[in-house]
Amino acid sequence: MNKQDEGLITLGALLHDIGKARERTFQPLPDWARGEAFQAKYSHEPFSALFVDEWMSHWPTDQHTLRRLVLKHHDPSLYDELLVSLADRLSANERAEAEGNEEGARGRAESVLRSVLSRVRLEGRGADEIYHKLLALSLNRQVLMPGRDESGSAEAYQTLWQAFTNEVTRVPPGDIPTLLAVLRKYTWAIPSDTRYKTIPDISLYHHLKTTAAIAACLVRARLEEREVQTLYGALSHRYFKQPSTPTEDELVNRPLCALAKGDISGTQDFLYLLTSSGAARGLRGRSFYLQLLTEVIAAWILRQFALPMTNLLFAGGGHFYLLLPYRETAERFDNLRQQISQRLWKAHKGDLSLTVDYVPVAAVDFLEHDAGGNAFAHKWDEVSRRVNERKQRKWRELDGNEMMLTLFTAQQLGTTAEEMCQVCHGEWRQGRDEMDDGIRKCRRCYQFEGLGQLLREPTYLVLFTVPEREPPDPWDWRGVLQAFGVFPWLVHEGEDVPEKPNGATGALVYTFHTSGPLDFLTDEVKARFRWGDMPVSFDSRLLADATPMKRESNGELVIAEFSDLAEASEGVKWLGVLRMDVDSLGDVFKKGLGNNATISRMTTLSESLRLFFEGWVPQLCQQYNPVAQGSTRPENKDALYLIYAGGDDLFVVGAWSVLPKLAQQIRDDFREFVGGDHITLSGGIAIEHQKFPLYQLANNAKYALDDQAKEHTRTVDGRSVKKDALSFLQTPLGWERFNEIAERQDELRAMLRGDGGTVSLPRAFLTRLSEIHSLYEENRQRQRHRMNAKEITLAQMEEEIAYAKWVWRLVYHLSRFGERYTDHQDKIRHLQQAIARDRDGLISVLHVLARWTSLLTREG
Secondary structure, three states, X not given: OOHHHHHHHHHHHHHOOOHHHHHOOOOOOOXXXXXXXXXXXXXXXXXXXXXXXXXXXXXXXXHHXXXXXXXXXXXXXXXXXXXXXXXXHXXXXXXHHHOOOHHHHOOOOOOOOEOHHHHOOEOOEOOOOOEOOOOOOEOOHHHHOOEOOOOOOHHHHHHHHHHHHHHHOOOOOOOHHHHHHHHHHHXXXXXXXXXXXXXXXXXXXXXXXHHHHHHHHHOOOOOOHHHHHHHHHHHHHHHOOOOOOHHHHHHHOOEEEEEEEEEEEXXXXXXXXXXXOOHHHHHHHHHHHHHHHHHHHHHHHHHHOOOOHHHEEEEEOOEEEEEEEHHHHHHHHHHHHHHHHHXXXXXXXXXXXXXXXXXXXXXHHHOOHHHOOOOXXXXXXXXXXXXXXHXXXXXXXXXXXXXXXXXXXXXXXXXXXXXXXXXXOOEOOXXXXXXXXXXXXXXXXXXXXXXXXXXXXXXXXEEEEOOOOOOOOOOOHHHHHHOOOEEEEEEOOOOOOOOOOOOOOEEEEEEEEOOOEOOOOOHHHHHHOOOOOOOEEXXXXXXXXXXXXXXXXXXXXXXXXXXXXXXXXXXXXXXXXXXXXXXXXXXXXXXXXXXXXXXXXHHHHHHHHHHHHHHHHHHHHXXXXXXXXXXXXXXOOOOEEEEEEEOOEEEEEEEHHHHHHHHHHHHHHHHHHHOOOOOOEEEEEEXXXXXXXXXHHHHHHHHHHHHHHOOOEEEEOOEEEXXXXXXXXXXXXXXXXHHHHHHHHHHHHHHXXXXXXXXXXXXXXXXXXXXXXXXXXXXXXXXXXHHHOOOOOXXXXXXXXXXXXXXXXXXXXXXXXXXXXXXXXXXXXXXXXXXXXXXXXXXXXXXXXXXXXXXXXOOO
């Protein structure tokens, strides 16, 4: 099979079900196309063929064959039709088999896409059903956030279809990446299956994309036609639980694809092992570079196999998943891995590495358990374990001489403070590196700072496909990406488009978005980004950006430094770091979908989480940066620096006082996004003086997240709960407890300020609260020691803790304050009752309330 035929089958697989969207408009087939209905098995196939006739006629492809492939994908007879049909079955076998009922197969316009996150069940807990609206993908809240009572209509489908076809006409003929981007924009919220008794949780986009990815692998599997037919029949036998032949068993267990995973290592030190001197301005550049490096290497691997972007299943959070043809992967992967390691070593000298591995995937691995398969989740888990094991043997793919010359030969670097970069503590050389505003900055740090500046409101990112070359010396971030065949360029509003680099053979133009509709294929963009007859593709790109700005005395806007963020704090002028991530993510992917874990659902799950962290979290952060949003009021100061948000986690540096509120907002919106408490989020906040080293603050926040919040257990509504917590002021708090503390803190602060014309409560009140907690804590530890020494029982210990001296001190002191400050007497009494409440009284976390309020009301 030649490359042209392979491409045609992949395109046929990508478009095979597009007619479902058209069918649900309930606009009939035109008279001239009704004849195609007699060649089809179900009602949506003629609409797919109609799409090819109406909207793909200008593509440089065999129209007759493409129409035949989409029309016959449920009733295949020829070899290429069988491959498309087989790919469809492997992507969603249960639907392919069950579509026999003509009435049931017809689309229902009222059905909308159920969020796959609401299908997840962990430890017996699930969520309410939530649904996406039938709208084009946008970063608006009403589009991103699923709702509980959504319903579709033929009118909604007509509006969506009209917008989709208008944009399809702008796709450059033969341009699969741009077509894929348009499909994502308009079919992301269209359910692939709307039959009665079927849960519509797979989006049409992910079904089309994964079907195309599987087809692109099948065409390389060298299956004979009789083998394809046998495999086709074997899937039916498994679905209907009929006995299979030895030949069928061999075929369904034969590896056809490979699931590869890549994971960037060293990111923690690369991002955070910086001093405070000028670190802020380079962090954004470092974070963006890491993201770009991950994507560029993933795309480089796909190019080595001549595969389309449909086979990039997911990229985000410093890792990626690819679906590759198994036979070629087994033959070539070691060599590719070695090339990647050699180039990264030359570029980063071990600071960054990519661990990449793969596992074989047979037909049986794509199928749900109910369809006689293994469910795809176990492959997702297996490849992750393979990558983690390989991380223990990093750089082993370098040959012996290279290992000796690089890893085990001492390098003479700077030996004095004057020969060290003041930002990253790397080598700094006079004449080669920079001295910026009195701070020694190595070339790498200086370039990342420049990249950070370039990321100030960029409108486009152009990735040219160029000849590969050795990583450059001296270091250059664009040169490192060019080692993997990509030359990047950021374009801002009003700037000229970049010149075509030497040897460039193509370009991908991303339009950045931080909010609103994801428009990227306008006539203006197409007309502007042209380089002769060089192929140019177009796509949209989320910019996870919340960069704090400040206005210099000359009016110039520059990135604010950490000291500026600290100054934006309320109360003490300290800096803070917030880290958050999804709890038990491995279990969410491995067990969350249970027997229903198909490749389509797994990729939908990944992309959904990415959409929240990259599309929504930055918008929450931007609310705290009024200067960056255009405010010119001198009293306004930006407070947050979103260093990273992607995959399933985030890292924010900012004014300490705004971080608790931000964490609470993110958690509340995440809960709404997933539809309940079955998938949870934890966070850790560390705060310190602004001179405190960033890497240590980052480590403290990591400890707060991983060792405190993630280990926090308590009883909520009679059930034991672990994680789902925030650690703040070195104390882990379940979100339910944190919300109560936050409300008490607001109330207490108002009492200290004397809001509403009341007499201000003195700060001595906070001191008394701290003393009462100290008394409680000392007694608690003493009683626990007695119990461990078997001097008292557990019940006696609990009683000794609950009714000890601290109770009488509490009653005495707070009553005195209530008598003196009668304006607040009722509130003090309520606080007193909350502190001494049975079982879940505030006494155990009273120090958090007192210290939080104290820091917010203290000067300097």
